[in-house]
Amino acid sequence: MTEETVVTGSLPAAVERFVLHWGDLGGQWGVNRSVAQIHALLYLSERPLTADEIAGTLGIARSNVSTSLRELLGWNLIRRVPVMGERRDHFAAETDLWEMVTRIAAGRKEREIDPAIAALRVCVAEADGDPAVGAVAQRRLRAMLEFTETMEGWYGQMLNVPRGTLSKLIRLGGRIVKFLPSKGEP
CATH class of the missing domain: 1.10.10.10 (Winged helix-like DNA-binding domain superfamily/Winged helix DNA-binding domain)
Known part of the structure; x- marks a missing residue:
């Protein structure tokens, strides 16, 4: 079968x-x-x-x-x-959905994001020392590394947010921007 x-x-x-x-x-x-x-x-x-x-x-x-x-x-x-x-x-x-999603996210981070960051760090370091790598490629590699590290940092911060608060943030969705300063504000 x-x-x-x-x-x-x-x-x-x-x-x-x-x-x-x-x-x-x-x-x-x-x-x-x-x-x-x-x-x-x-x-x-x-x-x-x-x-x-x-x-x-x-x-x-x-x-x-x-x-x-x-x-x-x-x-x-x-x-x-x-x-x-x-x-x-x-x-x-595991039947607790928050726990299940947290474990899946941790597993995927370990198997996918961590190796990606390690590879990007090596690529950026190699590109910085290689005059054959153009400025555009160097800039894009650094941007990708910075973005990936920023998302990893955000992930780490979200692990420390209490579930109830995180649930409220998720339910707010795009409406959360009304709590942020408008363009031009400090």
């Missing part, structure tokens, strides 16, 4: 739709479809599930489930949960 044929009939229609949709979205975000589907199933599950239960419910090979669970554990999006009288591992997803 392929990953696309996840219909087992054992899930309520809304849950199955969410699992399938989350799997598709995962692919768009660069995450393996099986990983995303397992995450979706665990997120909606009312109890921790074993790898065999996951494989049976989703129609995914047990080996694929094991690999996907390791990836989700690496992202810290799921955890092993002890179950009394059971020797098999059971898994549960």
Whole structure:
């Protein structure tokens, strides 16, 4: 059975739709479809599930489930949960959305942004010492590094903002600019 044929009939229609949709979205975000589907199933599950239960419910090979669970554990999006009288591992997803998004953002920063900043720093340093690199390329490299470092700094600051305050800021959206000085004001 392929990953696309996840219909087992054992899930309520809304849950199955969410699992399938989350799997598709995962692919768009660069995450393996099986990983995303397992995450979706665990997120909606009312109890921790074993790898065999996951494989049976989703129609995914047990080996694929094991690999996907390791990836989700690496992202810290799921955890092993002890179950009394059971020797098999059971898994549960993080269900606090703020925590889940924070962990995903931290993982993506570590895997994508940090290496990008390191590479940009090397490129800027090499360009500064190379007369063959034109002024336009040097300026653009510095601008990209500065922008990326600024966004990284903003990310770090937002981690320290209390959730309630951050939630209010997000809900304000573009209206936040009315609290900033107008053009020409100090």
